[in-house]
Amino acid sequence: MTDGKLLVTILLCGLATWLLRVTPFVLVKAARLPKWLLSFLSFVPVAILAAIFAEELLVYHPGAWPTLNVENTLAALPAIVAAIVSKSLLVTVVVGVAAMAVVRLLGWG
Amino acid sequence: MDIDLSAKAGLKDVMPTAFGYIGVGLAFGIVAHTSGIGPFMVLLMSLIVYAGSAQFVLTSMLLAASPVSAIVASVFLVNARMALMSMTVAPYLKKESLTQNILIGSLLTDETFALSMNKLNVTHRPLRPAWFHAANLGAYLIWAAATVAGDLVGSLIPDAKAFGLDFAVVAMFIGLLYLQMVTDRSRRFSRHLEVAGTVMLLMVILMRFMPGNTAILVATVLGCLIGMALEHLRKEAPTHD
Incomplete structure (x- = not known):
């Protein structure tokens, strides 16, 4: 792989990503959003975070059903409890990392 | 915060x-x-x-x-x-x-x-x-x-x-x-839980057919539509009681 190809790839991927990030802001600024769209968007935060979380708990196998990522699932349980008890992002992250360290130490993954 | x-x-x-x-x-x-x-x-x-x-x-x-x-x-x-x-x-x-x-x-x-x-x-x-x-x-x-x-x-x-x-x-x-x-x-917590649960179930089904990153996008869109439909049905419901 040459640095030239890498640079072109970075620039084009950067442009594609930037357009995805910025275009909605320009559109929303220019137009008034219909009520149904605002209603749809009100579900996005919980839906997208749940989807990202689920993806971390699963392992993709092309052409077959996904399997459970045991390591991540085991470490997620104490993190969920920490989130509920503390309502603090920092505490949740620290407990999650510690839980994962323990899971790996015990070879449960 | x-x-x-x-x-x-x-x-x-x-x-x-x-x-x-x-x-x-x-x-x-x-x-x-x-x-x-x-x-x-x-x-x-x-x-x-x-x-x-x-x-x-x-x-x-x-x-x-x-x-x-x-x-x-x-x-x-x-x-x-x-x-x-x-x-x-x-x-x-x-x-x-x-x-x-x-x-x-x-x-x-x-x-x-x-x-x-x-x-x-x-x-x-x-x-x-x-x-x-x-x-x-x-x-x-x-x-x-x-x-x-x-x-x-x-x-x-x-x-x-x-x-x-x-x-x-x-x-x-x-x-x-x-x-x-x-x-x-x-929304009530139970409603949020409902949407999150639906999306997570959708992820399992979708990842049978597509990689996780694509599934995130599809599951989110479907989850929002299902959330909208449920909310709509519940708003209608009392008048039919």
Whole structure:
């Protein structure tokens, strides 16, 4: 792989990503959003975070059903409890990392 | 998190996510190092592409000698969910200038998006650029520094997964999801749980047919539509009782 190809790839991927990030802001600024769209968007935060979380708990196998990522699932349980008890992002992250360290130490993954 | 919308509060609010950025950033830098990408190119990639999973995809496809067009198409698909997040935040910044909107949008990530949604629930008023820029820039610089550091020390660390630091990002999403469900009082907690549960079930089904990153996008759109349908049915229901 040459640095030239890498640079072109970075620039084009950067442009594609930037357009995805910025275009909605320009559109929303220019137009008034219909009520149904605002209603749809009100579900996005919980839906997208749940989807990202689920993806971390699963392992993709092309052409077959996904399997459970045991390591991540085991470490997620104490993190969920920490989130509920503390309502603090920092505490949740620290407990999650510690839980994962323990899971790996015990070879449960 | 409190009602303060200053730049200082933005930096403070983004700090817990730093663990996630550092964990994943180091891991990415190490992968880039083993793929033969030097620190300067890693820095450029982190500053220009600035997207965790997309950078992993980009690197592995480069290594597999995929054509540039295929790499760009894949990155576009992996990052397509960003358009959904931008669309969700944008109405809260509509009163700000177009330049401010573009600047905020340029550095929006999963994490700063989720933080801004949490912040909205706490403050009950429009977001302010000062807060958003500080949170975005904090995340941006930490990500860039972590990826470069990972590339530089890549040869020294044999196992990127040591100490469970890579799990920081998953734990962070758990925290962000839970906080979103309890602070967004426009719906009851049980309704949020319903949407989250539906989306997670959809993910299992969808990942039978498509990779996780595509499934995230499809499951989110379907989950929002199902949420809308349920809410609509419930509004109609009392009149039929």
